[in-house]
Amino acid sequence: MRILMLGAGATGGYFGGRLLQHGRDVTFLVRARRAAELARNGLVIRSPAGDADLPPPPTVLAADLQAPYDLIVLSCKAYGLQQAMADIAPAVGPQTVILPLLNGMQQLDLLDQRFGAGHVLGGLCFIAATLDGQGVVRHLNDAHGMTFGERDGSTSERMRQISAILQGAGFDARPSQAILQDMWDKWVFLASLAGITCLLRGSIGEIVAAPGGRAAVLRLLEECRAVAAHAGHAPGESTLQRARGMLTGSGSTLTASMLRDLQQGYPIEADHVIGDMLARAERQHAADSLLSVVYAHLKVYEAGRLRSPQP
Ligand SMILES: NC(=O)C1=CN([C@@H]2O[C@H](COP(=O)(O)OP(=O)(O)OC[C@H]3O[C@@H](n4cnc5c(N)ncnc54)[C@H](OP(=O)(O)O)[C@@H]3O)[C@@H](O)[C@H]2O)C=CC1
């Protein structure tokens, strides 16, 4: 199965690297700067699950894409999705399956509009990773899960084939028959985590140790839960319990990738992860929401970025 990994950043570099390490046929669709870096240094992963120093991996630039691939995994940020869709278009043939790993939900609508729903699986990943200034993929915790599935819950022949390729490649690959619910569950958790850690600029442990911190994160979780419930995807009680536990763990060093991006002055997925959740809450007439404060905070950050030099 020919796999095209769009992006060789934190998640794409990690999962694509593990797939390559386990003999899968992976090509990275990258831009010129990252292509040169990979050609020079190879693909380097530093991880508690085992370091990898891979030789220069196969890469392709968008302008050189010709033949279709069987599976295209999208690991760009949401603000890069329009460009990514334009770039992968020559690689999408009649049988091509697209697996987005982005946080949030809107990517599914955009991909459906562009390529047709029949091409698009649901997907998500659980990992804490970052790409450092030297182009090294740094895996920061011990989670490295990827969940994927047909959105109608079926176990299609293509799902069987994709599962066989993704499993046994050095990370936890989990086929799901409830991928939309899984994506909503993750979005509810992530929007709460990213929202509170960016707003209060600390880890979960630091936030719950501060006066009002615990109540604030639980309030945000409740706002996100209500949005999911209204969309017909209320998290189950055990999922909520787990989320509450992770979001209120005393001493927890947990943060979101959005906070890491914000602290480095990078662009963030404010509209996709928080703005979209808030828009849905407002359509339900939710008033005085903490989500609106989080969103305003992130938009102030984005406006400030535009005024000062970009990293
Ligand atoms: N990092 C994490 O811990 C986690 C991230 N996520 C989610 O996964 C998604 C990806 O995040 P992450 O991996 O951190 O992002 P990164 O910014 O680390 O990586 C994205 C990569 O995609 C590349 N890219 C984007 N568009 C294109 C394009 N058109 N052509 C070629 N390359 C492209 C970028 O390259 P360039 O440098 O050239 O722009 C960049 O290297 C996000 O939605 C994020 O929320 C989910 C779970 C955890």
Ligand SMILES: CC(C)(CO)C(=O)C(=O)O
């Ligand atoms: C939920 C979490 C923390 C881990 O995958 C994440 O998605 C992120 O940091 O963006």
